[in-house]
Amino acid sequence: MNIKKWLKSLVFLLVIVATAPNLSPVSWQVHTPRAYAAEENGMAKIQLILKKLRASMTSMKDFDDLEKAGMPKRDVDRLRRAMSQKIKQLTDEAIASIHDL
Numbered sequence: 001m002n003i004k005k006w007l008k009s010l011v012f013l014l015v016i017v018a019t020a021p022n023l024s025p026v027s028w029q030v031h032t033p034r035a036y037a038a039e040e041n042g043m044a045k046i047q048l049i050l051k052k053l054r055a056s057m058t059s060m061k062d063f064d065d066l067e068k069a070g071m072p073k074r075d076v077d078r079l080r081r082a083m084s085q086k087i088k089q090l091t092d093e094a095i096a097s098i099h100d101l
Contacts, residue, residue: 042101046094053090056083 060083067076 042097046097046101049090049094049097053087053094056087056090059083060087 060080063076063080063083066079067073
């Protein structure tokens with residue numbers, strides 16, 4: 001192969017790499033299998049946090065039933081405060097996980 005053909009091929013290849021977004025090194029970093037796995041793990045984590053959050057919010061309704069069943073109001077209020085803190089923590093975790101994605 002002569003040098004002119006080789007240089008033309010090299011320039012042509014550089015132009016394609018520089019102008020094609022799917023071939024640029026930046027897109028290689030974004031679309032690697034590791035990135036997809038991290039994104040899937042992040043989504044799984046968010047889904048788990050939301051499932052726990054939903055269960056925690058549902059259990060807040062059960063505290064009314066405990067109070068009606070005769071549990072002292074002081075104890076029910078303590079349970080409500082603890083659950084409210086857990087809900088706040090789970091909400092913060094979900095927001096942080098969404099930002100990480």
